Amino acid sequence: xxxxxxxxxxxxxxxxxxxxxxxxxxxxxxxxxxxxxxxxxxxxxxxxxxxxxxxxxxxxxxxxxxxxxxxxxxxxxxxxxxxxxxxxxxxxxxxxxxxxxxxxxxxxxxxxxxxxxxxxxxxxxxxxxxxxxxxxxxxxxxxxxxxxxxxxxxxxxxxxxxxxxxxxxxxxxxxxxxxxxxxxxxxxxxxxxxxxxxxxxxxxxxxxxxxxxxxxxxxxxxxxxxxxxxxxxxxxxxxxxxxxxxxxxxxxxxxxxxxxxxxxxxxxxxxxxxxxxxxxxxxxxxxxxxxxxxxxxxxxxxxxxxxxxxxxxxxxxxxxxxxxxxxxxxxxxxxxxxxxxxxxxxxxxxxxxxxxxxxxxxxxxxxxxxxxxxxxxxxxxxxxxxxxxxxxxxxxxxxxxxxxxxxxxxxxxxxxxxxxxxxxxxxxxxxxxxxxxxxxxxxxxxxxxxxxxxxxxxxxxxxxxxxxxxxxxxxxxxxxxxxxxxxxxxxxxxxxxxxxxxxxxxxxxxxxxxxxxxxxxxxxxxxxxxxxxxxxxxxxxxxxxxxxxxxxxxxxxxxxxxxxxxxxxxxxxxxxxxxxxxxxxxxxxxxxxxxxxxxxxxxxxxxxxxxxxxxxxxxxxxxxxxxxx
Amino acid sequence: xxxxxxxxxxxxxxxxxxxxxxxxxxxxxxxxxxxxxxxxxxxxxxxxxxxxxxxxxxxxxxxxxxxxxxxxxxxxxxxxxxxxxxxxxxxxxxxxxxxxxxxxxxxxxxxxxxxxxxxxxxxxxxxxxxxxxxxxxxxxxxxxxxxxxxxxxxxxxxxx
Numbered sequence: 001x002x003x004x005x006x007x008x009x010x011x012x013x014x015x016x017x018x019x020x021x022x023x024x025x026x027x028x029x030x031x032x033x034x035x036x037x038x039x040x041x042x043x044x045x046x047x048x049x050x051x052x053x054x055x056x057x058x059x060x061x062x063x064x065x066x067x068x069x070x071x072x073x074x075x076x077x078x079x080x081x082x083x084x085x086x087x088x089x090x091x092x093x094x095x096x097x098x099x100x101x102x103x104x105x106x107x108x109x110x111x112x113x114x115x116x117x118x119x120x121x122x123x124x125x126x127x128x129x130x131x132x133x134x135x136x137x138x139x140x141x142x143x144x145x146x147x148x149x150x151x152x153x154x155x156x157x158x159x160x161x162x163x164x165x166x167x168x169x170x171x172x173x174x175x176x177x178x179x180x181x182x183x184x185x186x187x188x189x190x191x192x193x194x195x196x197x198x199x200x201x202x203x204x205x206x207x208x209x210x211x212x213x214x215x216x217x218x219x220x221x222x223x224x225x226x227x228x229x230x231x232x233x234x235x236x237x238x239x240x241x242x243x244x245x246x247x248x249x250x251x252x253x254x255x256x257x258x259x260x261x262x263x264x265x266x267x268x269x270x271x272x273x274x275x276x277x278x279x280x281x282x283x284x285x286x287x288x289x290x291x292x293x294x295x296x297x298x299x300x301x302x303x304x305x306x307x308x309x310x311x312x313x314x315x316x317x318x319x320x321x322x323x324x325x326x327x328x329x330x331x332x333x334x335x336x337x338x339x340x341x342x343x344x345x346x347x348x349x350x351x352x353x354x355x356x357x358x359x360x361x362x363x364x365x366x367x368x369x370x371x372x373x374x375x376x377x378x379x380x381x382x383x384x385x386x387x388x389x390x391x392x393x394x395x396x397x398x399x400x401x402x403x404x405x406x407x408x409x410x411x412x413x414x415x416x417x418x419x420x421x422x423x424x425x426x427x428x429x430x431x432x433x434x435x436x437x438x439x440x441x442x443x444x445x446x447x448x449x450x451x452x453x454x455x456x457x458x459x460x461x462x463x464x465x466x467x468x469x470x471x472x473x474x475x476x477x478x479x480x481x482x483x484x485x486x487x488x489x490x491x492x493x494x495x496x497x498x499x500x501x502x503x504x505x506x507x508x509x510x511x512x513x514x515x516x517x518x519x520x521x522x523x524x525x526x527x528x529x530x531x532x533x534x535x536x537x538x539x540x541x542x543x544x545x546x547x548x549x550x551x552x553x554x555x556x557x558x559x560x561x562x563x564x565x566x567x568x569x570x571x572x573x574x575x576x577x578x579x580x581x582x583x584x585x586x587x588x589x590x591x592x593x594x595x596x597x598x599x600x601x602x603x604x605x606x607x608x609x610x611x612x613x614x615x616x617x618x619x620x621x622x623x624x625x626x627x628x629x
Numbered sequence: 630x631x632x633x634x635x636x637x638x639x640x641x642x643x644x645x646x647x648x649x650x651x652x653x654x655x656x657x658x659x660x661x662x663x664x665x666x667x668x669x670x671x672x673x674x675x676x677x678x679x680x681x682x683x684x685x686x687x688x689x690x691x692x693x694x695x696x697x698x699x700x701x702x703x704x705x706x707x708x709x710x711x712x713x714x715x716x717x718x719x720x721x722x723x724x725x726x727x728x729x730x731x732x733x734x735x736x737x738x739x740x741x742x743x744x745x746x747x748x749x750x751x752x753x754x755x756x757x758x759x760x761x762x763x764x765x766x767x768x769x770x771x772x773x774x775x776x777x778x779x780x781x782x783x784x785x786x787x788x789x
Binding site: 066085094133350392617 | 631647648649650651652655666667668669670671672673674675676688690691692693694695696697698699700701703705712714716717718719720722723725727729730731732733734736737738739740741742743744746748749754757759760761762763764765766767773774775776779780781782783784785786787788789
């Protein structure tokens, strides 16, 4: 190969992927490390990369403590009940106590945040959500990160972390390739903050053909946060906790503002309320601690999102679908109608296009809702990701090993989707986690923990060979056949992705099987995964763009394998509505009131699973939420 | 709903190639103009549409569920700080124009340069505070919330 090797040396902090988490890390790192070398590597362009590339119409995580609205622990309780108890409450509390500072910074930088004209506080969509004109959310935040970074490498796709050869289990940087020039990039760094993304497109999507990119989470969220860290041997947590979204059919337009601000509601095809009739049986499955409509009504404790999905799934299976969002009432108010449309244009333009194409005017017609294919991620309403240390002043001993947001690999930190057990961080919380990780990473360096790192040329060359292998495979074998994409020696990245999605759907609880799996299916699936893993050694790329797809696929594969192991390990149905274990259909607090933690041995590829204790914040009982929420 | 590029408007400047988060806007080598090389990896995020200086890029709804004959067009203006949308329905019954702000400050002017702010004190380094805190994190003059300040404990096991 004629590609150059470009080495960037003496980096203090390498930000691996700069969505909201990574930009937060780069921004804050400059404050704590004013003389440190801060470098960003991003596979796209940081001005429009990550899940917020398109914009957002709401910031879903803002306490409003300075307006007397909520305290951090209130948010922890909310995330806890929504996730059926499975939250790293130390991390969640820590994020929540800092997040308001992040949001007010955004406002100072020019992000238009709507205000409540009466109170002067930010305009609330719901108890935690505030409304913004966020079309330029990402570029505004990226400007701040750019100012802090010494260098930004756009269009460099990181494929592997570099590991120190003088001390075991310590990170030493990362490697990847430029998706334009094809050049090989080596980043030697004392610390790495992984801000890469969660995983869309690992389960077969409902959309087909040309529409396959119409997924809820961005199609470029390739599970690289997990691919990078799992491959290096970092421990992961809660990877079984995939999320299924109830959204507007086909376009996956957001429903938050519709429910909370526009006060729309759902009904079945025959105009009936359907949710409550599924709750008694569901309560038998999960227990009164997790589902008690009476208590929820009295105290504003939310009904967990997965359980509401369960009602939709069952109602549709009972033959009374589709479920409709009742918009016809709210949309009679021209102001609310405008908000409804702005909401899509600000963050899911495709939904506006779909309604324009199908002549769905929500003023005169109640649009359809559906449940999506599952997604694996750690920043929205679920908590997949790396097992990370919490802050010293909050975390119990099992959750604390020296540096906030540091994974089980020394010097490797996480933010956003990368950090496990911290659901409901969303955009502002992810940025905040990046800030926390950056401060800790600077401290790690100042404490002398990154001295004497050694990376051999052998490691660098071995990775280079691995990275370009798909191009080599194509070069060697493509001419064996006349033309076309069928070749007995290799598969292309799309073919590999199709196989992965089908396998995940059928064996790991995708929409095609109504989110159902069991131990037998999971074991068969794992066997097939192992063979897919062998075939991925033979994935071929005809050009640099396809090489990008090949590495995204490998990251998605590592993510999926981890999801399989975690799903098999947790022998209970903790989140009905996200997935079901047919062989253990009940929630089981006796045995499974724990977090699941895995490690893939980088040398053998073998998984080990363990249970980690689950801690909860107690005391200062939940007060009724303030008026008007 | 993948993007497409009008032949007569594109001059091959490459702004869309530069910005596309999915790396699917590429320049056709023969025609020297941009096109969407991988429609099934398009998120219809409109980043390229907004970035195109010639309004040469548009979107046609995904063939698997969106009928032909609709239009959602946009002009994003950093100088004015606005984004203007126009939505046209297939049946012609709805034709909406919507305008929203994208920033409240002159573009790029308000982000701080943290290399130039006073360095954090040792005390601050040893605290749990981040840049600019405790500003904005509570309504009184107190510091960062802790378990102690908020009357909390963290305990193992089922606690509710």
